């Protein structure tokens with residue numbers, strides 16, 4: 491995940507200060523991990539250092555002074571370039587659920603019980619997300635992010651279901667390796 | 668939500684259900700000791716691998732198939748022991764069913780399909796049509812009222828089937844893969860409409876599906892394996 495490109499994207503809508511960027515990030519990406527203010531601040535400084543953003547004066551609104559930032563032309567080019575690049579389609583399988591199942595087989599644990607419990611947790615989260623998504627008046631950002639999460643949890647679940655069905659074979663393979 | 672304790676009388680309960688198909692040789696035990704309870708207004712998803720007995724369980728609970736062993740109780744009354752006449756009356760007045768496809772009558776328009784259960788219940792033609800129209804509206808297919816099932820998209824036909832299942836104000840709706848033939852957006856629209864209207868009218872739903880995104884609309888999920896309900900119930 492590229493915080494600098496996301497901030498550049500938010501700056502494309504016009505100059506903003508750090509607090510405002512954090513708030514808009516958390517609104518736009520409602521199911522994402524909230525940005526830490528410190529992370530916003532450091533990222534902005536790096537964008538300025540690299541010539542992708544610049545200071546656009548300060549803004550006080552009666553409260554403490556806040557530095558406003560805007561994207562430079564180079565920043566806009568960088569953003570367009572990044573948005574065009576395809577993301578590598580899952581080059582490595584680095585998933586905790588997968589790892590736990592394999593390790594559990596290696597260590598003679600009970601992967602079946604683990605999978606059942608994990609399934610219950612996944613389903614509970616999917617129910618929450620479905621409720622969020624179908625609540626009256628849910629905005630587009632919320633619906634899109636809930637959809638994204640639901641589809642990924644669904645993919646995990648399908649993998650877990652297939653794995654549970656394969657477990658006997660899989661156990662035999664790992665044991666003989 | 669399943670807010671009632673285990674001591675209350677459930678809306679519907681299946682206990683230790685057994686059902687076998689076929690003769691002595693090629694016998695298939697579709698159900699072997701399946702149990703579940705459905706509370707009033709509850710939405711319960713039943714999932715499980717293909718052939719695990721989900722549809723057979725739904726058919727037994729809906730009074731479409733009689734189990735070989737075990738008991739089905741509807742509000743404390745033994746459904747599996749009711750005479751056929753009383754059973755079909757109960758199915759008509761208290762239950763609604765929706766299957767994956769094929770349950771609409773091809774010769775009738777959407778409006779007539781939805782009005783049919785009301786006409787069978789003795790409601791006047793004019794009133795049946797008014798109410799059928801209102802239900803088509805709730806499922807967003809009023810504009811398709813005059814179309815026959817063959818002229819509708821899968822999603823439109825499915826919403827019409829849901830309107831027909833709910834038009835008599837049933838206490839329980841049995842839905843077997845209601846979104847099985849739909850893409851994910853159409854499936855979302857059908858599920859949202861179904862869950863919304865069920866919650867509004869306090870209708871319980873037994874939802875058989877292999878789609879976890881559809882199961883996530885339910886309050887609770889039960890997994891079936893080998894003709895029985897597997898593992899602990901997982902509550903919302």
Ligand SMILES: Nc1ncnc2c1ncn2[C@@H]1O[C@H](COP(=O)(O)OP(=O)(O)OP(=O)(O)O)[C@@H](O)[C@H]1O
Nearest residue numbers: 688689695696697716717718719720721722723724
């Ligand atoms: N009418 C029937 N005659 C003979 N066998 C049947 C009949 N109905 C179901 N079975 C058998 O009973 C078992 C359970 O079938 P059922 O339709 O209940 O499974 P299911 O969980 O609904 O599967 P699916 O997800 O594929 O719809 C299967 O082995 C099936 O072949």
Ligand SMILES: [Mg+2]
Nearest residue numbers: 721722723843
């Ligand atoms: Mg089935």
